[in-house]
Amino acid sequence: MRLTVLIRPKTGILDPQGEAVQTSLEALGFAVTEARVGRLVELEIDTDDEERAIAEVERMCGELLANPLIESYEIVRRPA
Amino acid sequence: MSDGRPRIAVVTFPGSNDDGDACLALSTLGADPVPVWHTAVELPHEVAGVVLPGGFSYGDYLRCGALASLAPVMDGVRAFAADGGPVLGICNGFQILCEARLLPGVLRANRQVQFVCADVAVTVESTETPFTAGCDLGDELVIPIKHGEGNWVADDETFADLVARGRVVLRYVDDVNGSRDRVAGVANEAGNVLGLMPHPEHAVDPLLGCVGGVPILVGLVAAARERSAALA
Numbered sequence: 001m002r003l004t005v006l007i008r009p010k011t012g013i014l015d016p017q018g019e020a021v022q023t024s025l026e027a028l029g030f031a032v033t034e035a036r037v038g039r040l041v042e043l044e045i046d047t048d049d050e051e052r053a054i055a056e057v058e059r060m061c062g063e064l065l066a067n068p069l070i071e072s073y074e075i076v077r078r079p080a
Numbered sequence: 081m082s083d084g085r086p087r088i089a090v091v092t093f094p095g096s097n098d099d100g101d102a103c104l105a106l107s108t109l110g111a112d113p114v115p116v117w118h119t120a121v122e123l124p125h126e127v128a129g130v131v132l133p134g135g136f137s138y139g140d141y142l143r144c145g146a147l148a149s150l151a152p153v154m155d156g157v158r159a160f161a162a163d164g165g166p167v168l169g170i171c172n173g174f175q176i177l178c179e180a181r182l183l184p185g186v187l188r189a190n191r192q193v194q195f196v197c198a199d200v201a202v203t204v205e206s207t208e209t210p211f212t213a214g215c216d217l218g219d220e221l222v223i224p225i226k227h228g229e230g231n232w233v234a235d236d237e238t239f240a241d242l243v244a245r246g247r248v249v250l251r252y253v254d255d256v257n258g259s260r261d262r263v264a265g266v267a268n269e270a271g272n273v274l275g276l277m278p279h280p281e282h283a284v285d286p287l288l289g290c291v292g293g294v295p296i297l298v299g300l301v302a303a304a305r306e307r308s309a310a311l312a
Contacts, residue, residue: 013233014188014191014233014258016188016189016190016191016192016193016231016258017189017193019193020193039142064142064146064150065142067143067146067179067186069185069186069233069234069235070186070188070233
């Protein structure tokens with residue numbers, strides 16, 4: 001099963017990288033008022049049991065993929 | 081302990097680059113540094129102090145320190161810290177200790193989104209740790225920093241608790257990276273684990289510039305010596 005984890009800077013948490021990107025986009029003439037930069041992790045999990053796969057990825061996020069102090073995450077299923 | 085020199089482990093992760101300087105500084109200040117590779121499943125015999133040095137472990141992949149915090153050697157470091165042994169995390173070592181949850185908070189990209197490399201002044205905010213026991217409150221130490229991700233943050237509740245318990249150990253005199261309340265170094269509850277962004281190991285020889293790192297490393301060596309004597 002293919003799952004994607006989207007990791008974002010938490011709402012309200014300062015994102016200097018996003019701010020730098022927003023400034024550069026504005027410099028290019030784009031009317032962008034906010035940019036937030038996160039991370040994407042694509043996973044191939046050896047099971048067809050979606051519930052189990054998602055539970056596993058939740059644990060991965062808790063133990064390694066995201067730092068709950070500054071990041072939130074979302075698990076998305078990808079088409080096979 | 082050889083010739084009264086306490087053994088202090090200096091851990092090398094793939095991408096550490098200040099391990100050599102840490103060994104040299106510790107040796108200069110009266111310790112017997114013991115290089116330890118990250119795959120070691122336990123700390124060497126008679127080690128009485130641990131340094132996690134600066135660098136870019138695992139290329140800073142995922143988040144700084146995140147992958148190193150799971151290295152085999154960290155089980156030994158965790159056990160050593162739990163037993164009251166002095167552990168000093170410098171720069172990337174600080175990031176690793178936060179990711180290992182041995183220290184509170186996390187280090188993010190600098191506010192200015194630029195790598196910062198400068199000699200900076202920090203003040204001693206707590207003398208309740210072995211690393212600052214030889215200092216007076218408010219002492220100013222000039223120590224170099226060199227990092228892209230030194231912007232420390234913790235949530236309001238954690239932060240208030242840290243301040244109340246004197247666990248904020250070092251503060252920058254001037255804001256250098258956006259770190260919350262100019263925090264440069266924090267300790268664990270017991271005070272035996274300290275993480276800091278400035279590099280004391282680069283500030284021990286007047287020939288090379290400032291010497292603000294001396295009291296911190298002398299504190300570590302003294303704590304290790306005491307522990308060695310107690311274990312002997």
